[in-house]
Amino acid sequence: MAKSAKDESAKAPTGKAAPEDLLGFYERMLLIRRFEERAGQLYGMGLIGGFCHLYIGQEAVVVGMQAAIEQGDQVITAYRDHGHMLSCGMDPRGVMAELTGRIGGYSKGKGGSMHMFSREKDFFGGHGIVGAQVPIGTGLAFSNRYRENGRVCLTYFGDGAANQGQVYESFNMASLWKLPVVYVIENNQYAMGTAIARSSSETHLHRRGVSFNIPGEEVDGMDVETVLDAGRGAVAHAREGKGPIILEMMTYRYRGHSMSDPAKYRTREEVQDIREKRDPIDHLREKLIARKIATEADFKALDKKIKEQVARAVEFAQESPEPPAEELWRDVYRA
Amino acid sequence: MPTDILMPALSPTMEEGTISKWLVGEGDSVKAGDVIAEIETDKATMEMEAVDEGTLARILVPAGTENVKVNTPIATLTGEGETVPQRTNGGGTKAPPKRDDKPTPAPQQAAPAPQPAKVAADPDIPPGTEYVTITVREALREAMAEEMRRDDTVFLMGEEVAQYQGAYKISQGLLEEFGDRRVIDTPITEQGFAGLGVGAAFGGLRPIVEFMTFNFAMQAIDQIINSAGKTLYMSGGQMGCPIVFRGPNGAAARVAAQHSQNYASWYAHVPGLKVIAPYFASDAKGLLKAAIRDPNPVIFLENEICYGRSFPVPKLEDHVLPIGKARVVREGRHVTLVSFSITMGITLEAADALAGEGIEAEVIDLRTLRPLDTETVIESMKKTNRIVTIEEGWPVCGIASEIAAVVTEQAFDFLDAPPMRVTGKDVPMPYAANLEKLALPALDEVIAAAKAVCYR
């Protein structure tokens, strides 16, 4: 699986998505959307508890970025993580069962929505403390450079997290040591109830690397092709040993911050407007039709397939038993 | 097939809510994502979205109904071309229907906070004082508002405290009354604004720094301990730091390891800090006011689950309580039960249960953890000769460990049994509902420990 840095960069694809990939992107975005909608419903039924942060609206970001990396590259993010996990190829059943707190979940029910991991898929979580994943992602990149394994780490964080001090401590080290990390800022305009202009003296977050000599780019995060294009360029930059790079993904979350957010800080019209005009899934669907890549019949078939896949995940998540009492004491230390 | 729309859970701690308003009527067609109703939860008024497409055939629970339990059917949705089978409740559409597969729980009163049979009056409150019943949330808000009215140097700063009205609605209305000079939304930058608060205190202000929860104060703990806690000493007494760091501490509900930690013993360890952790609303108010006036840095530990609990609070012009005094909330002669914050609930319940078995427990609410009122604890233990301390935090180096050490050192001869501890389990908090329950101290554990020290 591990290849030399040279092999990787020689093969690294750049440029636009191939037409045959686009339908796959559509399918993955739809899976995330339907999965999240069901998760929201299960929360309402009391089957999921605690915090549950839905990713609906932001699907193009993770799907496009995932297509820009290769097997063995790492991904790390915060608590709004279901989409990242599904993109990484983690099993929807295991993710949903973690949400319901069952033994079949990725963390045996002990982590919940915010804390899932997969060594196999190189997904490093799933972190609840705003900003804390940024130095950790930088450390994964450090291990890549140290071991010269040619891998790149995608480190995701939000517009709100962009104000945490440890983000800048990370930027400095990453640039100083030319670490292979791509910082993907998911600028969905709000941190909980705070619109970005109320919290940030520089709202163009891709410029936040300037004083560390880190290049940055603003990207339309609602368009999966644009994301992929920018992602490929950034990943190549990091893999070639040129150091970190920032991609500021302009995106939007449709739902409340978590399930208990009354969302009084923005109007319904604002949300509705973006849903109608910029929805990443509808947008791609129109393109696929216009370019004659897919037909209505194809979409119908996909809808059905995804519906069944999500239904299987829900069924598994309800049937998987609760963790046994002994699990309380396991995994505190490794023997 | 017609589907029932169920009363949704709209927050981690919501068990029931009020349907404030229906935004669609019977016969209206709805799409997934349409807002169909406004629901008042324990925290806020939330919009309820439809999750399916169809026609809203019946409204089963009318607007204005209070205490509707989560998962109660509140409306019926039919798909294309479907009709609702006639309900046999006299044609009325308002009453919740009877279902045989899953009986609908009748709407009932919200469970009040576990109240002991008798809570002794606070000797610091003048006898004959009138009381009003308010929530802990309201008590905290009143304390801040009263102190801000009194003293212009007092201001509140934190994430979502102003425009959003507080993540847990403690600061609701304060922006409106005091304006954005004194009620300040910060970026998510805990170490930054905690340190800034320390500087503001050095500069002559009295900051109240709210942490959305104390889990996030770990980002700022260096400023709290090194800068706020030690500067008076390091400056040979020149530099005071009058600041309050407050917010919810400990486990909420199902929010897992990184969001469910109890910091009581962490801060109580530090000379230079004062640490307060009230349970009752009266203490929340009286001690927060005292904390704001105190010339030292005060860590004020609240509890999210307790915010909505109601207790009597004295109707006084200026209700300020002394920091550093524990309170005997129930008298007894067989065993002393010591606790603070949320575990006061199970401690008082345990005292009730023990009374039924002939064991009279004396219950002490520590209220302040630093300075610790060891005198009140020892005095009680000398009378009962047995002591159990109950806390939510981890057992190692906890408040209960400190109590055990103090009574052993200072009153060993009075002990008829080794002091016992009932604590949270020595593991990070799991997410799964069954494991979370096991991780937290439980009523039966308190009862068992009390009996054990009584050799019963």
Ligand SMILES: Cc1ncc(C[n+]2csc(CCOP(=O)(O)OP(=O)(O)O)c2C)c(N)n1
């Ligand atoms: C250190 C810390 N402070 C506060 C919080 C509470 N909190 C959780 S998410 C959040 C907003 C973060 O917004 P952003 O980074 O924009 O990410 P988004 O939720 O929009 O994906 C806050 C304040 C936290 N989890 N950790």
Ligand SMILES: [Mg+2]
């Ligand atoms: Mg955001």
